[in-house]
Amino acid sequence: MWKPPSFQGSKVPQQVPRLVIAIAAAVIALVVARSILVPDTFGELGHYRAAAIDAVVAREKSFAGQQECAMCHFPIMQARLEGNHRGVSCESCHGPAAAHVANPAETKPTIPDVREFCPRCHSYNMSRPTGFAQIDPVAHNPRVPCMQCHDPHAPVPPVTPEECSACHGQIASQKAVSHHAGLECTTCHVATDEHKMLPHRVRPSKPEDRSFCGGCHAEDSSSPGYIPRINLRMHNPRYLCWQCHYPHFPETS
């Protein structure tokens, strides 16, 4: 006579089938929960959602890149590549231009023709690398827009005699923006080759008397007419010229 199997009499302890059912339920719950909770592309490339990359890639760009600029503005690009701003990309000064590339007629990039813009790179700052072109925006031709003298696409640095400015850079840059900009250092100083070898022991010559300045500034001088004149005998005769006037940066009026 067949009897339905009873757990009571069998070798399988009664808690085992219950445990099997409980574990199976837990595994199914885990699989279901994972399929619901774990995002679609998670684990495709690593422990992250691969679709997150697409979200980052989908970001709009604001800067077009200078290759885009060259498509239309090739001549000006070419001019820039030959000057000292050859490494400066268009959008460095003109701002983000992706919108302009997409719609050239309606959106225009900025033209930074204000005096405040250029000193962002070219104002004097002690921490800037030696040799980088720097000016003091307060003293350097105040209120004149930079572009009046410098072409931003092919800027030219002020020319000073390299030999002197190598050491006397501060004087050279000051003189370069003064009324005496056109004068060579050697107009007033005689620097022998020994001075370059032993700069502290062998000094260059300096003007010694008032008549030296008078060579250009005296009333009877044969210098060009725009140079200001004084009467050497009446004009504060007790002082030497450079006790009141700084020859590397003489007064403007």
Next chain:
Amino acid sequence: MMPEETRNSACSPKPEPDPDRREFLRKCGLAAPVLLGVIGVPLIAAQDSESDDYDATEHLYGMGVDISKCIGCSQCVAACKIENDVPSEPHFFNTWVERYIIEMDGEVQVDSPNGGMDGFPPTENGDVRRTFFVPKLCNQCDEPPCVQVCPVGATFKTQDGVILVDDDYCIGCRYCVQACPYGARWVHPEKHVAAKCTFCYHRLVEGLVPACVEVCPTGARIFGEVEKRATPLARFMRFNDIQVLKPQMNTKPKVYYANLDGEVR
């Protein structure tokens, strides 16, 4: 057609050509555009996707920074804020420029007012031994601590070595902000998710350089492939003594500094 028709009319009692064959040719004619469409469109699509398909496994990106060329103009900081929609108020930066001032007595001063965007004020102390600018950004570490600590897998290293953040899954717990030894991470004040430099990943896949590299006027930032031989970065690393920030952290940064002073932390 003419000889065929004459032959047909000669062989068959009917004067018209075989209607089955005519039907077949007609159907062929009708099917041609459909067939072409079925075969041709995927072909064209395949060509298209090939041209702008980006294979991340072929790249490994890094950046070089030449300290001796940085003029501290912070165009990079401004450009980054525009390109990546970084909030304009201070304290949120993907990249920023620090000024180091090392005084005669060895005292080191570091400042970065508004990341350098407002310029650097002149220093009062004239007793300076040396001074320079250091641009900083996420170092895109090869062993990124920020990825390791993320509890939800919301920040990760892509196959081309860039560390990105999954905006949809970041829970804003700030673990990564704590973990980053370079202070390169911040939490977006509106989205409440971690944010960081992505090397302008959306530009890289188009073959462009990051915005900060694009606008740097002195070429102080160099971008390129780390492992390939003929790239600007490879050249930069060949001709300069290269250091990374905090090498003792074993994070293996991929931002390489040339002419870096020993005082830079």
